[in-house]
Amino acid sequence: DGGITQSPKYLFRKEGQNVTLSCEQNLNHDAMYWYRQDPGQGLRLIYYSQIVNDFQKGDIAEGYSVSREKKESFPLTVTSAQKNPTAFYLCASTDRGRNSPLHFGNGTRLTVT
């Protein structure tokens, strides 16, 4: 079954620690995205990558970092510089067709205390 796998589903960290969220896809999609969802908010774009070894900042990139060393993988690191890291994080991918819908993973709920 093709899809996007995010792990872990729940993650707990102490304030001041960096944490990396995993995202793997086997859809052979070129483009991958990280979104953040907060209660009562829409999805906000953190980072995106349209090809391997290249990525761009989204609307709320501060305090986050990414890498794209492989087509299948797009890990997101939430650094200690992110002021409000507790949120639901969604990874998505799409092929290069114009207006192709996003395919989302099931998300990672990060709680920082």
Next chain:
Amino acid sequence: DQQVKQNSPSLSVQEGRISILNCDYTNSMFDYFLWYKKYPAEGPTFLISISSIKDKNEDGRFTVFLNKSAKHLSLHIVPSQPGDSAVYFCAASDGGGGADGLTFGKGTHLIIQP
């Protein structure tokens, strides 16, 4: 400044009736619109889309209507079923070709009452 607005945070509809979810946008450069459905603790799934060259697109129980002059679109679900209870996100694309040009609304929580 919200470019895509879903003004109803929640909507309650009786099973079997029609559900109408609304979405307004301000950016006249948006030329493609999508609806996503999301269950709790899961990722959103694509539901239906419409290009700005059309005013209606239908897929089974789901129909999306676009009124460009009013910068308004709506999603109709008929008949509504219990499994339709979810959060629905409206999204608009500015034609950039990728999801980096996609703007999401805040979502409407649809509750189908038995």
